Ligand SMILES: O=c1ccn([C@H]2C[C@H](O)[C@@H](COP(=O)(O)OP(=O)(O)OP(=O)(O)O)O2)c(=O)[nH]1
């Protein structure tokens with residue numbers, strides 16, 4: 001799929017790191033380093049603007065390496081980029097570790113997955129078709 005993009009960052013366009021990667025790694029586009037203290041959050045700019053086709057969204061997800069090694073994750077994960085959004089793509093990072101973490105310009109801090117989605121129309125009714133699960137949830141299966 002071809003996606004129009006305006007790259008106002010100092011960096012190359014996000015790339016798939018391997019042949020079958022689902023996510024495009026997103027780079028921080030910042031003038032000065034950002035230091036995240038424990039439990040601090042920051043909205044990290046990417047310098048990227050894009051135009052997705054209707055029926056598509058972009059999901060901003062954490063990178064597992066940063067999460068595992070440094071406790072850095074995407075606070076609103078998965079962040080949702082709507083197809084009609086024309087603003088700058090930004091990444092909301094939070095530091096869940098007990099150590100400071102420094103974000104460098106150009107660092108790959110998150111990844112973006114493009115996905116198809118539906119938009120629905122409601123059909124208001126009084127009752128729903130029953131099912132085997134019925135209203136069971138939140139650990140209801142496998143119990144006696
Ligand atoms: O991680 C994110 C999440 C959102 N956005 C942008 C694109 C998205 O289309 C817009 C709105 O996001 P969302 O609907 O999650 O935020 P909201 O708090 O509901 O704001 P709004 O009232 O603008 O929809 O903000 C980002 O750049 N990064």
Ligand SMILES: [Mg+2]
Nearest residue numbers: 080081082085
């Ligand atoms: Mg919204």
